[in-house]
Amino acid sequence: MKELSETLDFDIRFSEVDSMHIAWHGSYVLYFEDAREAFGRKYDLGYLLMFGKGVYAPLVDLRIQYKKPLTYGMKPRITITYRPTTAAKIIFDYCIRDSADDSVIATGYTIQVFLDHQHKLMLYNPPFYEAWKQKWLQ
Amino acid sequence: MKELSETLDFDIRFSEVDSMHIAWHGSYVLYFEDAREAFGRKYDLGYLLMFGKGVYAPLVDLRIQYKKPLTYGMKPRITITYRPTTAAKIIFDYCIRDSADDSVIATGYTIQVFLDHQHKLMLYNPPFYEAWKQKWLQ
Amino acid sequence: MKELSETLDFDIRFSEVDSMHIAWHGSYVLYFEDAREAFGRKYDLGYLLMFGKGVYAPLVDLRIQYKKPLTYGMKPRITITYRPTTAAKIIFDYCIRDSADDSVIATGYTIQVFLDHQHKLMLYNPPFYEAWKQKWLQ
Amino acid sequence: MKELSETLDFDIRFSEVDSMHIAWHGSYVLYFEDAREAFGRKYDLGYLLMFGKGVYAPLVDLRIQYKKPLTYGMKPRITITYRPTTAAKIIFDYCIRDSADDSVIATGYTIQVFLDHQHKLMLYNPPFYEAWKQKWLQ
Numbered sequence: 001m002k003e004l005s006e007t008l009d010f011d012i013r014f015s016e017v018d019s020m021h022i023a024w025h026g027s028y029v030l031y032f033e034d035a036r037e038a039f040g041r042k043y044d045l046g047y048l049l050m051f052g053k054g055v056y057a058p059l060v061d062l063r064i065q066y067k068k069p070l071t072y073g074m075k076p077r078i079t080i081t082y083r084p085t086t087a088a089k090i091i092f093d094y095c096i097r098d099s100a101d102d103s104v105i106a107t108g109y110t111i112q113v114f115l116d117h118q119h120k121l122m123l124y125n126p127p128f129y130e131a132w133k134q135k136w137l138q
Numbered sequence: 139m140k141e142l143s144e145t146l147d148f149d150i151r152f153s154e155v156d157s158m159h160i161a162w163h164g165s166y167v168l169y170f171e172d173a174r175e176a177f178g179r180k181y182d183l184g185y186l187l188m189f190g191k192g193v194y195a196p197l198v199d200l201r202i203q204y205k206k207p208l209t210y211g212m213k214p215r216i217t218i219t220y221r222p223t224t225a226a227k228i229i230f231d232y233c234i235r236d237s238a239d240d241s242v243i244a245t246g247y248t249i250q251v252f253l254d255h256q257h258k259l260m261l262y263n264p265p266f267y268e269a270w271k272q273k274w275l276q
Numbered sequence: 277m278k279e280l281s282e283t284l285d286f287d288i289r290f291s292e293v294d295s296m297h298i299a300w301h302g303s304y305v306l307y308f309e310d311a312r313e314a315f316g317r318k319y320d321l322g323y324l325l326m327f328g329k330g331v332y333a334p335l336v337d338l339r340i341q342y343k344k345p346l347t348y349g350m351k352p353r354i355t356i357t358y359r360p361t362t363a364a365k366i367i368f369d370y371c372i373r374d375s376a377d378d379s380v381i382a383t384g385y386t387i388q389v390f391l392d393h394q395h396k397l398m399l400y401n402p403p404f405y406e407a408w409k410q411k412w413l414q
Numbered sequence: 415m416k417e418l419s420e421t422l423d424f425d426i427r428f429s430e431v432d433s434m435h436i437a438w439h440g441s442y443v444l445y446f447e448d449a450r451e452a453f454g455r456k457y458d459l460g461y462l463l464m465f466g467k468g469v470y471a472p473l474v475d476l477r478i479q480y481k482k483p484l485t486y487g488m489k490p491r492i493t494i495t496y497r498p499t500t501a502a503k504i505i506f507d508y509c510i511r512d513s514a515d516d517s518v519i520a521t522g523y524t525i526q527v528f529l530d531h532q533h534k535l536m537l538y539n540p541p542f543y544e545a546w547k548q549k550w551l552q
Contacts, residue, residue: 011451013444013447013448013451014294014447014451014461015294015300015302015444015447017294017295018290018291018293018294018295019189019293019294019295019296019297020194020257020295021295022196024291025167025196025197025200026164026167026168026171026291029163029164029167030164030427030429033164033427033428033429034427037425037427037428047428047486051157056158058160058163058204058207059163059204060203060204060205061201061202061203061204062163062200062201062202062203062204063199063200063201063202064199064200064201065198065199065200066196066197066198066199066200067198069196069257072461119158119207149313151306151309151310151313152309152313152323152432153306153309153432153438153440155432155433156428156429156431156432156433157431157432157433157434157435158433159433162429164429168289168291171289171290171291172289175287175289175290185290185348210323295465296470296533298472301443301472301473301476302440302443302444302447305439305440305443306440309440327433332434334436334439334480334483335439335480336479336480336481337477337478337479337480338439338476338477338478338480339475339476339477339478340475340476340477341474341475341476342472342473342474342475342476343474345472345533395434395483
């Protein structure tokens with residue numbers, strides 16, 4: 001099975017750092033989201049596609065482990081990797097590294113489920129997602 | 139040992155909801171932070187106190203599990219509970235409920251460690267935190 | 277004509293302050309939004325009502341003048357005042373004061389127009405807004 | 415006198431759009447900030463430099479005029495232009511355009527003043543800024 005991933009370099013905004021010049025822990029949620037959108041663009045699995053299919057894929061689980069501070073002026077890089085599963089879920093793993101020395105700044109994951117247009121949990125993968133898995137994972 | 143907790147009612151901003159009128163998953167980081175600040179005010183364990191002591195307490199672990207959607211117009215309520223530990227950490231558990239029927243919207247936790255004024259990890263509790271534990275937990 | 281206004285006390289989040297312990301200038305947009313929502317609740321002019329009427333009221337103009345720094349630990353208070361106009365617009369004025377000495381921290385305004393459900397600019401007030409003005413301003 | 419400007423392409427986050435798929439008006443403050451940081455990198459006038467000089471340059475005035483909606487999927491582009499002034503201020507003008515047809519989405523400006531390390535307003539330009547103007551504007 002192929003590994004699907006995408007890597008993004010990003011800058012820290014001055015407004016994201018606190019009084020220690022360290023990026024706010026909540027900003028990582030945005031970094032993860034940016035990575036997810038970049039993945040969606042690369043592998044054609046974006047929000048607009050899902051909307052067009054009448055499917056909504058909210059997060060049900062989010063975890064972030066902070067390993068070392070991300071300070072203003074650093075050049076961080078985030079890698080998002082698709083974690084294959086047979087469950088009706090989309091799971092991504094994330095790793096943020098300092099591009100200067102490749103040291104790990106943070107890791108984490110997100111789990112998304114599928115809701116139909118009536119906001120009901122879908123117990124099986126929607127057809128477009130099955131087709132997507134066929135196309136990219138085999 | 140006493141259980142230390144604080145409960146806050148809060149409103150969802152219209153700018154926090156997405157196209158499904160559901161609060162953005164990243165906003166929960168702010169709800170947790172507001173709860174942590176309210177706890178700090180109630181039990182005298184705030185950021186300014188720590189700064190005065192030359193101590194910085196960054197998050198090293200954050201987890202949020204989303205159980206049901208939080209929609210615009212709901213009246214959510216968050217409870218933060220201090221989780222006792224012998225490690226040199228501050229651990230909080232969180233639970234967000236719908237005040238209309240007390241159903242659970244989300245749960246989660248945060249773990250903080252202590253850094254000294256040189257940003258080095260403190261392996262033992264700083265004295266002010268030991269004193270705080272003596273005062274409130276016994 | 278009556279003056280319609282609402283006043284809110286609020287707290288500054290630690291995550292909103294920068295390295296000088298001063299609230300980020302962008303946070304004021306949220307303070308204004310919170311004031312607008314409180315006004316909507318008090319005078320029955322909220323987003324959900326407009327949506328129910330098929331009307332969208334986006335901002336077309338925003339101005340904020342910062343008079344003195346808002347620092348962590350201050351107790352700010354925001355007043356929103358409806359500015360009457362014959363144009364098909366909703367105009368609000370805002371004033372943020374330090375509740376300790378009533379000094380002015382910031383002032384500003386927002387101007388909103390009406391779009392119909394096809395996103396076209398409405399040149400005349402929608403009926404629900406005319407009725408609202410009749411009810412509250414006379 | 416030379417015109418100093420910088421232009422950035424940017425993406426809209428899904429979390430920034432509201433229920434009409436339109437970017438939240440508050441996000442523009444971040445777009446302006448990103449443009450200001452890019453300008454600072456290009457012309458060597460960044461926050462870290464100022465900090466090193468003991469100078470803080472907070473915003474005292476912000477205005478944004480929204481001309482047409484910025485929707486998810488659009489490819490916006492922001493241009494920031496330095497507006498020369500003899501006053502002890504930094505003034506920038508901003509213009510956000512749709513790169514598809516070059517139509518204007520929003521315009522605005524920011525005005526910053528200088529505070530010294532005691533947070534007192536500086537009535538004259540700090541030396542590093544005078545030197546910067548000499549270097550870039552003549």
